[in-house]
Amino acid sequence: MSGHSKWANIKRKKGKSDAERGKIFxxxxxxxxxxxxxxxxxxxxNSKLSDVIAKAKAANMPNDTIMRSIKRASGDTEAENYEEITYEGYGPGGVAVIVETATDNRNRTAGDLRHYFDKFGGNLGQTGCVSFLFNKKGVILIEKTEKTDEDTLMMEALDAGAEDFSVEDEYYEILTDPNDFSAVRExxxxxxxxxxxxxxxxxxxxTTKLEDPKQIEFMDKLIEALEDLDDVQNVWHNWEQDEE
Structure with missing residues (x-):
């Protein structure tokens, strides 16, 4: 996965309006x-909760909001039974797309996803149709600053159990096996x-690079539409986007 693609996604998150940040929260x-x-x-x-808290902090979710969410969830006796379901499909130009959802109505979610895949020149596929094109990895990104020493960070990351360390234009990237992610992050x-x-x-x-302007426009709209759905938690793809 190219650094350009990742940085484009990071900038996309950072540029969110207050309303969009509220949706992310x-x-x-x-x-x-x-x-x-x-x-x-x-x-x-609960290592999964610990990981989600770290993810929330990286998204600038306020600590008191995180604590309220934990308290509300631990005292919720109504038990909204969300299922975690992963969908796979193709975007325009054959871009591979994986959509992770948390839903209380799988028929609604599948219908919404199918609608947007069809609308923007893609198609929702069967389980396994694109997952072989991806590896599950723990990903930690640390912004480059004057106070961060590259060699020290690399040694500390590898000593903690990281698989790989790379240097991009704006940040350091640390990759881990999913099972080691919590330990390395902590x-x-x-x-x-x-x-x-x-x-x-x-x-x-x-990665897949798109040259056709219409396909680029549709792929961008597909990602935006999917991310805007309440049931969608994450959208992963192999579209190689140029850095803006």
């Missing part, structure tokens, strides 16, 4: 609720590092 709140229901409200013993957090992003992601093995 709502999605993170749902992710927190699912983690609490699965493993309890204590992040010290080790770096204890060293005082702050994250631009810290989450388990679907990282494409190969």
């Amino acid at each position: 709502t999605k993170l709140g749902r992710e927190i609720a699912i983690a609490v229901k699965q493993g309890g409200p204590d992040p010290n013993v 080790a770096l957090e204890k060293k005082g590092y702050e994250f631009m992003d810290a989450s388990v992601q679907m990282v494409p093995v190969t």
Whole structure:
């Protein structure tokens, strides 16, 4: 996955309006609720919750909002039973797309996804149709600053169990096995590092570049439409976007 593509996605997140950030926080709140229901409200013993909290902090979600989400989820006896379902498909030009959802109505979610895939020149496929084009990896991004020493960070990341360390134009990227992500993230957090992003992601093995302006427009609209759906938690793709 090219650094250009990742940085484009990061800039997309950073450029969100207040209303869009509110939607992101709502999605993170749902992710927190699912983690609490699965493993309890204590992040010290619930590694999934601990990971979601780190992801929320990287998205600049306020601490009091995070704590309220945990408290609300731990006291919620109505038990909104969200299912975590992953969908796969193709965008325009054969771009591979994976959509991770948390839904209380799988028929509604599947219908909404199919509508947008069809509308923007793609198609929703069967489970497994594109997942082989991705590897599941823990991804930690740390912004380049004068106070961050590259060699020290690399050694600390690798010592903590990271698989790979790379240097991009604007940030350092640390990749881990999904099973080692929590341990590496916690080790770096204890060293005082702050994250631009810290989450388990679907990282494409190969990327697809679009040349047709209409396909580029439709792919951008497809991602935006999918991300705007309440049921959608994450959208992964192998579209190689040029840095703006």
